[in-house]
Amino acid sequence: MPVEVNELKILLIALNAQYIHSSLALRSLRSYCESESLKQDNEFMIREYTINNDLLAMLSDIYRLKPEVIGIACYIWNMNLILNLASLIKKVLPNGKIVLGGPEVSYDPDTILEKYPAIDYIVMGEGEEAFAALLKVPAGYKEERVPGLCYRRGADVVANGLPNIIPDLNSLPFPYVTTDIYDLKDKIIYYESSRGCPFSCQYCLSSITQGVRFLSLERVFNDLEFFIRHDVKQVKFVDRTFNARKDHYFPILKFLANQSCRTNFHFEIAADMWDREVLSFLQTVPPGRFQFEIGIQSTNQSTLCAIQRQNNWERIANNVRCLHKHGNIHLHLDLIVGLPYEDMNKFARSFNDVYSLQPDMLQIGFLKLLKGSGIRREAAKYGYVYMDSAPYEVLANNCLSYDEIRRLKIMEEVFNQVYNSGRFRYSLPWMILKHTGSAFKFYYDLAAYWEERGLHLVSHGVKSLYLYMAQFFEKGHLQDMNLYLEFLKFDALLADKVLVRPEFLPWNQSAQHESDPWEKEKASYWRDADRVSRYVKNYSFTTWRDIKKKYHIEVFNYDIPSYIQERLPGSTTVQQKEVAILFSYAGNSPAFQTIKPEDFW
Incomplete structure (x- = not known):
């Protein structure tokens, strides 16, 4: 120099x-x-x-x-x-x-x-x-x-020697200064309280480093107070397994749960390492405070053995179901396509196992044969064909052909737009039951439909997604289309409020401003504070503009709320009758409730 x-x-x-x-x-x-x-x-x-x-x-x-x-x-x-x-x-x-x-x-x-x-x-x-x-x-x-x-x-x-390891993380100063927070406004801010991983998963570079090193709790608390004081939107912990040691992670979770802040904290965790004490505590955490990313990768035992990963699937499933039931923590689960010994049928089982937990997001990843990883050293053993340059993504192996992997790649794209978007929350379970009952088969067939029409090669607007879903369903279930369109309308009002109104759906009042057959009933309802107060706390009539901004009433021809609340395993029967549903957009997330007939008609 x-x-x-x-x-x-x-x-x-x-x-x-x-x-x-x-x-x-x-x-x-x-x-x-x-x-x-x-x-x-x-x-x-x-x-x-x-x-x-x-x-x-x-x-x-x-x-x-x-x-x-x-x-x-x-x-x-x-x-x-x-x-x-x-x-x-x-x-x-x-x-x-x-x-x-x-x-x-x-x-x-x-x-x-x-x-x-x-x-x-x-x-x-x-x-x-x-x-x-x-x-x-x-x-x-x-x-x-x-x-x-x-x-x-x-x-x-x-x-000069091998890759560096810093034994004492407390020797490292806090990475951020106040000006960083302004520079990173509304961006994700990353933080680490530990380095290393207790596991030896052969597809991951963390397996190369032995042991886990931790920051002291006093240091972590001081660091996190900085983020909270500066009203950071989200802090994403990059600890490879945040809950590797209870005497480290549990005090941090309790500290964060007791703060008064809007900051969301994201952690990568192993769900089978929670005990009853931790699980009970997590049910009391303020909604939106935590977000958990849980790497399942596979539920096939021979695959897990080959990659040296230990999963207690029964415990994972029970713990995830418990948290999902309370709904206060966003759950993000991961699967990996292309792992050893997992052919299409076995991956389908892994997918259905994880999908049955109904996480807020399910990420379908594709194996990367990273430099230095154990799986790359054994690539010949499993017949791996992969990209020569970064990201070294798998193209084929002994269990999956390239044709199968490329189809799963299209399925991943479709799945992100359909399930991970959160846009078809209530129509999807019913639609899957009507299709074959297998979630994997449904999304795989939907991906084939996507490819047949060339939809995987272009971007799509929100209205188009609703239309494609209707057209796909119509191919094999014409007799159920009226009910399915009502389901789509229900989902649209929850996911996109009244901002997105696909024209083909059976709205009470169309986008062309045709007369609403229930206009008088709706106007009468909103003007009667006694009736509305049974559904909206502290209600008083202000202006029509304010009401339209916060609420929407739609009359459906099927009792979808009752089906959702009383759903029996495997049932697709929805009672056909006129139901007035009140959608509320005033809170943190959209909500719905059925208006009793005597309060509306």
């Missing part, structure tokens, strides 16, 4: 997958370097782009800052773009030193340095200490003394 140490301008760059994301890594590097008294000698700058930003626009912004050191965080979702960007940076800033770090470069650094001359250094593993030491090189610090550094020495590539 041919510059004086007191002249260093250091730019830390992240290319996030989405605009709403932020980079914990960059702020951890900055705060550690500044705590090492490097701040007085250097200027630290942070730039966060997304993978959707224009390459030349990013280059222009970087050039304007004229950095001498450019550190870039590398992951599977941005690696190819980073290599292109680094090459361009070197062309316009030839004296700039480009340093890569992160999981995507930590396990094959020599290959990258040999192949890409624009890259000057690679920091392997946890980078705080190494990056801080590297910044001292211009002042005479020897490169060979920088832990976990990979660099060139003449024609050779040299690696």
Whole structure:
């Protein structure tokens, strides 16, 4: 580095997958370097782009800052773009030193340095200490003394030991300052209270690091108070298994549950590690305070053994059902396509097992054969065919052909739009029962319909989704279409309020402002405070505009609320009769209730 140490301008760059994301890594590097008294000698700058930003626009912004050191965080979702960007940076800033770090470069650094001359250094593993030491090189610090550094020495590539591990996490300063909160307004803020994982799942890089290291509880409480004090919208813990040790995680959960704040906290947890005390406590947590991501991955025992993962499925299912019943915690469950020994039939069973828990979100992921992972080392054993470059996603193996995986890929897209959108909450269970009873078969057939019509190749508006669902159902269930359209209308009023009104649905009053047959009854109802107060607390008539904003009454030809509340296993029978339903949009989430006949007619 041919510059004086007191002249260093250091730019830390992240290319996030989405605009709403932020980079914990960059702020951890900055705060550690500044705590090492490097701040007085250097200027630290942070730039966060997304993978959707224009390459030349990013280059222009970087050039304007004229950095001498450019550190870039590398992951599977941005690696190819980073290599292109680094090459361009070197062309316009030839004296700039480009340093890569992160999981995507930590396990094959020599290959990258040999192949890409624009890259000057690679920091392997946890980078705080190494990056801080590297910044001292211009002042005479020897490169060979920088832990976990990979660099060139003449024609050779040299690696200083193995990827870094920082034994004492309490030696790391808090990554955030007040200005970060303003810069990250309405974005997800990431935080870690531990590093490492107690498990050895062979598809995950956490299996390479033995043991788990924790921040002290006092430190964690102080850190979290900072987020709460600044009214952060969401804090996402990146701990690989947050509930690895009860004496660490349980006090944190209790501390957060007792706060008066709007902040949502997201955790990756193992649901079978909760005991009765924890489960009882979780039922008392304020709604919206916690969000749990639970990695199931598979319910097939031979698959779990092959990836060295231990799941107590019965306990997981019971605990998830218990929490789901109370509805105060958002539950996000994960499955992985392409794991060993899981063919289409076995994956269908795993899918149906997890789907039966009715999580708020079910993510269908596809196996990535990450550099350094055990599953990648044994790729030949399972016949894996996968992408040569990041994200190294599976294309086929001994149990699933490429044709099957590509069909599951389309199913994933459809599933996200239909189930994970939360848009068809009440019509889906009834529709699945009418179809075959198997959730997997339903979504697989829906995906085939999607592909036949080329719908997987274009984006869709909300109204179009309702129409496609109706057209798919109509193909095999014409005799039930009137009832199904009522279900769709019911879902639309809950998911999209009165803002989205697909024209083909049987509205009391159409979008063309045709007369509402129940107009007089509705007007009479809203003007009678005594009647309305039986359904809306502290009601008093204000203006029609205010009522339309907060409420909607729709008369249905089928008693859908009774079916939902009294649903018998396997039943699809819905009583046909006129029912007036009051939809309320005044609270945190839409709600509905049936108006008694004597109160409406």
